[in-house]
Amino acid sequence: MKANSFVLVHPAWHGGWLWRKVSPLLQEQGHLVFTPTLTGLGERNHLASPDIGLDVHVNDIVNVLQYEGLRDVVLVGHSSSGVVITGVADRAPGRIGQVVYLDAFVPEDGQSVFDLVAPERRQAMEDLVKTEGMGWLLPRFAPAPWDTIVRDMWGVTATEDARWIIDRLGPTPVGHFRDPVRRTNPAAETLRRVYVRCRQFPNARFDQHAEMAKRTALWTSRELAAHHHPAVTMPRQLAALLLDLAS
Numbered sequence: 471m472k473a474n475s476f477v478l479v480h481p482a483w484h485g486g487w488l489w490r491k492v493s494p495l496l497q498e499q500g501h502l503v504f505t506p507t508l509t510g511l512g513e514r515n516h517l518a519s520p521d522i523g524l525d526v527h528v529n530d531i532v533n534v535l536q537y538e539g540l541r542d543v544v545l546v547g548h549s550s551s552g553v554v555i556t557g558v559a560d561r562a563p564g565r566i567g568q569v570v571y572l573d574a575f576v577p578e579d580g581q582s583v584f585d586l587v588a589p590e591r592r593q594a595m596e597d598l599v600k601t602e603g604m605g606w607l608l609p610r611f612a613p614a615p616w617d618t619i620v621r622d623m624w625g626v627t628a629t630e631d632a633r634w635i636i637d638r639l640g641p642t643p644v645g646h647f648r649d650p651v652r653r654t655n656p657a658a659e660t661l662r663r664v665y666v667r668c669r670q671f672p673n674a675r676f677d678q679h680a681e682m683a684k685r686t687a688l689w690t691s692r693e694l695a696a697h698h699h700p701a702v703t704m705p706r707q708l709a710a711l712l713l714d715l716a717s
Contacts, residue, residue, distance in 0.1 A: 474567075474716040475502040475540045478701075479531055479558075481549035481574075482583075482642040483610065485512020488548070491705035492712075499713060506534050508554070510643050520606035523645025524582070528557035535565040542567035544716050547574050549698070550583050550646065557651045559658045568662040570715060572708075573671060573698055576679045579653035583646070586675055599644050607641040625670060625697025635702065664690045664715055671698040690715075 476496055480488040486505035493503045508527045510518035531554060535543060543566050547555030552574025559569050575586045584592050595611055602609045612619055616636050626632045653659075665683035667676060683691040692711060694700050700708040 473500045473502065474542065474544055475504070475538075476544045476546065476712065476716070477504045477506070477531065477534060477540070479506070479545070479547045479551040479554055480508065480511075481547075481551045482608070482646055483511070483639045485514070485638065485640075487512060487638055488699075488701055492701050492709050495705060495709035496712065501713075501716070502540075504534055504538065504540075506530055508551075508646075511640060512638065515640050518607070518641070518643055520643070521645075522643040524553065524557060524649035524651060527551075527554050527646060528561060528651075531555070531558045532561050535562050541565055544568055544570060544712065546570040546572055546712065548572040548701070549574050553577050553581075553583050553586075553651050554646075556653055559661055560651070560653050560655045563655060563658040563661055566661055568664060568715065570664045570666060570712070571679065572666045572700070573668040573673070573676055574665075574679075575675065576665070576682070577651045577653065580650045582648055582650045584648055585650075588675075595647065603641060603644065606644055608644045608647060609641045610639075624699050626699050626702055628703070631702050635699075660688065662688055662690070664692060666692045666694060666711065668694050668696045668698055668700055670696055673698075 478489045486507040489505040496503045507514050508530050510522045545555050545566050552571045555569055556577055559566055599608050616639055620626050620632050620635050665680050667680040680691050683689040696704045
């Protein structure tokens with residue numbers, strides 16, 4: 471198997487730490503793995519400001535591709551970062567081999583994460599920005615506390631794993647969700663794309679994306695018998711799938 475470069479992009483509220491179980495499994499097979507943290511999140515949370523939006527997060531990843539001199543990259547985005555990797559593909563298609571949406575949103579040109587969530591979910595998120603986020607931070611995606619979200623909604627039930635995640639989650643600048651993505655580069659539309667659906671996580675929008683992938687040229691649809699956080703709950707299975715795609 472040839473060596474590949476994987477760039478794994480975490481979603482809102484997380485950081486590059488999310489991939490801690492997956493990265494070594496890919497590296498053991500001789501691959502390069504990059505797990506950048508988006509500006510304002512994780513260990514970069516001190517950089518959070520009202521000015522940070524989707525374009526900054528797209529630039530975060532484009533800069534990794536450029537400054538590391540990467541080519542033929544397997545670009546993976548989880549959940550809300552499906553919008554981020556879509557913007558990256560539009561900006562730097564010549565550096566990407568394939569784009570992998572891991573239980574992630576797939577936007578059309580001009581769409582944002584908020585455009586893709588259910589209206590009642592968007593309203594709850596907008597309310598949290600106003601009541602708890604000082605008008606520019608989204609603390610979480612539901613009124614429920616993080617421990618309930620992590621265990622009951624995301625299916626991370628092992629106590630150690632759940633605590634590890636909860637201790638590291640943080641608010642995300644709302645521009646990550648509100649800002650529309652640009653998808654206008656014809657070269658980007660010729661890239662191979664894969665949708666990986668985590669079947670134990672009920673989400674009508676993700677089901678729609680998976681069905682789209684099954685009937686659309688240049689797309690492949692794959693599945694994992696996992697909940698929404700396979701990087702934590704099923705790292706070996708996720709790594710094996712990514713290695714298979716890269717081969």
